[in-house]
Amino acid sequence: MKLSRTGYGALALATTSALLLAGCASGGSSNGGTTTSGAITVGTTEVVTSLDPAGAYDNGSFAVMTNVYPFLLNNPVGSSDVEPDIAVSAEFTTPTEYTVVLKDGLTFANGNELTSSDVKFTFDRQLAIADENGPSSLLANLDSIDVVDDTTVVFNLKEGNDQTFPQVLSSPVGPIVDEDVFPADELATTADIVAGKPFAGPYTLESFDQGNLAAYAANDVYQGLWGAPANDAVNVKYFANESNLSQAIETKAVDVAFRSLSATDIEKFESTDGLNVITGPGGEIRYIVFNFAIQPYGSATAEADEAKALAVRQAAADLIDREKISEQVFKGTYTPLYSYVPEGLTGATESLLGLYGDGNGGADAERAAERLAAAGVETPVVLNLQYAGERYGAASSEEYAQIKAQLETDGLFTVNLQSTEWGQFTKDRVEDMYPAHQLGWFPDYSDADNYLTPFFLEGGFLFNHYNNEEVNTLLREQLVTPDAAERTAKIEQIQDLVAADLSTLPMLQGAQVAVAVDGVDGVTLDPSFKFRFGTLTK
């Protein structure tokens, strides 16, 4: 074929395009990404819904807020308990008055002074906006706030001696905002927040491309508990899914990958040269809820029998081997949970460990059979068990297949397993449709109460018809017990009582896992469940 002028033109175009693309490819980074020099790049799959503390109540948004906004109280590194952050003191001055005194000379990154007026504005604003996606419900016990002087504020509480209130001030409802930047009665836009620089936390947010990239710089005016950041700048790259985040850390396109990587990838990275896996206790828990009305022998069933119903729950607890599920399904990224308050928090116990199974965490089918026989329960017990893989991850199907297999050991149970779409699941679970079902929880703040009161006080949000007056009394008491040791004892007692009743069956506690490339240090994963950029070094 003889080429014409047009033919040569087409060939030239094609060749140029190919060369250009190839040239560009070689001009790009060889490892699939280029991190900015000096800055540490963190990759995550979390989603930021808003930079305005009044409009977001999710992990992704709180992770940003933790690093850019100041808090009155916060968790020191390594602790789940709280201490004054930008405050010099914070204490109950009367049972219903919680007085906070700010440090002198606090300012925001934009130069505005941070005074008690900003503090009052922050919390009044949360209550005024009460956004449906916001955390204002955490302020249910707050009646009003008085400004005493520029550095002193008094929180007037509805119920006295609320021991969770200091924790609430360190929670997603607690970031202090600049009254000159944020509107009093509506949410601020992301663009206005970034432009207004209302940051008095360890970092300022230099740019924020929502869902894609955030650039942080160390904040010179930060005077809080965590001290000056150990690095000058951090970039956070947001990924759509675990797989893409995994590839990014594997190709070293990011320096640190945090939340969430699949169990399989984490296991692989543990033996990958140049990558280091860092773990810490996590706040997330997975558990099974028993519906006391419609479970086998439940109060609303034809053969209602409280003793038999309890035996069924306890036999189920005897048959569960959490360690096996942890290892085989989650490769250790979730660890066995033997009580209601997870490991790492003040008041955590292992109440179920001695009560059920072989006493060491393993299953004991013989004990389960004896328990059922003693109560006169006919076997196999038919149990309809529901789970929501859409909500709790793809591994749920494998997790619940394991649970089914364990419960059906020696023919003691016949488990009908079913997965339901999340929207339908949330409706059905409170309408007595599921005798037993899966749920998960991530805490609002790092206090044991957050794993107890919402669940067990007069049935809590579970709506599973569990109500134990002794538990209710203890829950109310611990909430207002100022003495830490006395309060901890009550929290432990509550767990022992619920472990005997088995309103829910605690299954697993999620570990926090990060993967860092060689040369990056300071990844700190502690029971505060807060990821601090300021400890990272490269």
Next chain:
Amino acid sequence: MTVDTIAADAKPLAVKSSKGGGLGRYLLWRALLIIPTVFILVTMVFLLMRTIGDPITASVGDRLPPDELQRRISEAGYDRPILVQYFEYLGQVLTGNFGTTISDNRAVTEVLLTFGSATLELVFYTLIVAFIVGIPLGMLAAYYRDRGPDAGLRVFAIFTYATPVFFSGLLLKLIFGIWLGWLPVSGRASIATELQIQMLPNPSGFYLIDAIRLGSLEAVGDVLSHAILPALTLGLMTAGVFLRLVRTNMIGTLGREYIDSGRSRGVGEFRLVTKHAYRPALIPIITVIGLQIALLLGGAVLTESTFEWKGLGFQLAYYLSARDFIAVQGIVALLAVIVALSNFVVDVLAALIDPRVRY
């Protein structure tokens, strides 16, 4: 049939044209059809989104008691009669107000502008790949009809067209990104380039343009290197369609008498193929491009998610999982408009090229 006979066939149509109103009426009719197309799509999405639950339940359904959950749902107005919500939504849309997303509190118009430009950029690269690969190879296959190269190219076309984009995308990432380490596996640019683009006054959202504005060859190369794998993933799928279409039409035109006539007059083979046979074969391709836009946008959802290409498809997947009615409705409405408009443009082009289409 010769060129002369084609012209002769067209004569009666031209007479009819003068009676029926011709191109203007045809275009008006096609333009008006856009309205019910978009309306029906928006209505269907509105109704379907409400069958999969509300965003509040999706977000906090496992941490609130039912009464508190219901209170929040009521406050947001999601429990009102669906017709009330529908007419309210239509009223807003007609006034150009697409609302604010529920899950991340952003103006839908901002979402459409931000992510729409990314999708447009991907479609642009995709069409380049589709044209560069599909058309020349289609011509080659037609020229070597039923011989070795033709058979190979037909298999290649079927392979590229039939392979799901999420699979081909993962395969390309694995080979060129992970194993060989030649190309980036995700994103539209490296973090360093993205930070520079963010600092530009009024960035266009079209990264290639923004990188050129930066005046940095490295940034341009970086942006293009990130585009290669997603463009190949989506572009090869489209190229397979083009290849087969060009081949089929070229075989038809290569068999025409005027080609033999040209050959007998000493016209070169390359010129015969690329000019005389190729141009008449282009008309059906133009029509197919219109249909391909819809397929491309569908493929973009998977491609964008696979490559972290943060465009409309990527965001649509996120908003769907969050049951964000407002965002999904806005994005689908825009996609419907894009598809309807691109089909309209194709209809116009086809009518201009071939008057018979107007009837």
